[in-house]
Amino acid sequence: MASTPGILSEWPWKPLGKFKYLILAPWVIRSTYMYVTKEDPRERDLSTFLIFPFLLSRMLHNQIWISLSRYRLAKGNNRIVDKSLEFDQVDRERNWDDQILFNGILHYLVTHILPNGTNVPTWRTEGVIMAILLHAGVVEFLYYWLHRALHHHYLYSRYHSHHHSSIVTEPITSVTHPFAEHMSYFFLFGIPLLTTTVSGTGSQAVIFGYVTYIDFMNNLGHCNFELIPKWFFYVFPPLKYLMYTPSFHSLHHTQFRTNYSLFMPIYDYIYGTVDKSLEDLYEMSLKRKEELPNVVYLTHLTTPESIYYMQIGFPGLASRPHDYSSSKWYLWFMWPLTALSSLLAGIYGRTFVVESHRFHKLTLQTWVVPKYKKQYFLQGQKSSITNLIEKAVLDAEEKGVKVLSLGLLNQTEESNAYGEVYVKRHPKLKVKVVDGSSLAAAVILNSIPKGTTQILLTGNLTKVAYAVAFALCQKGIQVASPKDDEYKKLKESFINVSSSAETSNLVLTKKYFQKVWLVGDGMNKEEQVKAPKGTIFIPFSQFPPQPFRKDCFYYCTPAMYTPASLENLHSCENWLPRRVMSAWRIAGIVHGFEGWNEHECGFYTTADIHKVWQATLRHGFQPLPITFSCLEV
Incomplete structure (x- = not known):
């Protein structure tokens, strides 16, 4: 919210929560019914019927910008502002679709109030020209002065400071405003639309085209990476005054008192409010190369829907733990997009970047193998997955990465011997391959209640x-x-690494009286039923067990809290809560910080558990509370 919120700051349908979309239902149902039931095609009001599909297309348009922006920022090339984006900004901008709902209501109201609001033709040339002139000469001019007024202390503290709370902008930052401020913007943007409609020169091209133009330019100006090439302005020099760049508007969010224009900088040039560092920032952003990481965490997709829960997916979902036991209802309606993303993941055939973080002197990145959890258990996919992981290791070597840690099923005994396969195939690797088993073991050992x-x-x-x-x-x-x-395998492993003294504490039992269970994949409900009341289940697997007993405690998979100095962390890692990372991921970071010059991979290669644990604590990572469970989130 703004520092001192004024009247009409809250959106009127905020109390409805997730049910706010129902406010459009009567309009949508009526327009659809009227269009479908008319037998004469000439009586069908296509322009009104298209309002709802257009609103959906606007959401998709914005989401494409969000994903593109986050992907480009993770790679680092052409980035403008380097500051950290955190969870509080994601929460503040969660209601970015409110303005689309508001716009939809206004569209439907116009069709009922204005005589020319229905059966709008597809194209009217004079209306298109009129809309362009009104935008450039009236809307841009009025917006410039309104924007300057919003930076006056009275209005800024009550309204516009909410928008400027986001120094590092995202595409959806563009529409993050209090309700009253949105009302003033829609009044301005409605000038070309209402004028052409009332004058009888309106068309679907003006209505839908103009709003799409506003969305495109808003997203462009707030995407935080420069994508307008220099030749664009060489070909037609006046564009300098008619079209802004992401660098232009980014300066407004960092300097506050410059670059007030909407989309056309001409009024900033006329009134002398152009930031003097504009050219330098623009040139520097264009020249900025892709960022080379020091540490890479290699994970993979879990389900077809998991792409939405990643940082490049839906901000609202990515900022919350992924509950695999249930699915968001609206994702069922997105199955065409989900199927398309699955197809593209298979066609793309190489890892891609989804996150980038800064932790003191280290640059961290998360790379994703475009394979799903089920595919890791298919015999026909094993060769393909092994090759993808190997390609990622070699890419990391080429980029000068210090450490690559293997996450989830990218490190198993069956698939690659916990990464040892790649080290043996490429004995001169400079990048250190880490499976994170030592830290995972340390986290589990420190989770077991004292006195056990x-x-x-x-x-x-x-x-x-x-x-x-x-x-x-x-x-x-x-x-x-x-x-x-399992007992025989454990006993054999003990003998291989030590004398038989430790085997005296390893027993085979058919009784389930123990109150602390260490569990991995494969534990079924039948086994859980045998556990005494109050049993603590502590997983040692990468994936959490499926909860079944309400009278028992289920601990989280091996994970730790991250220090506050780890920047740009605004998405959750799978089912883990905010600012919590898996032990396998943290292990690579600690390995890179300590500069350990050996691999931690292979079945018999395990670093000193105590040494890794102490180093992890020294770098600010903290254990989760003993009673902590992923079910509490």
């Missing part, structure tokens, strides 16, 4: 499970395995 004397270990065994079981046995804690094959 026995635990039960079940589920598909992993490198982390072996390391944790061995460390617990060394401490004198009894580790019970309920399955013969």
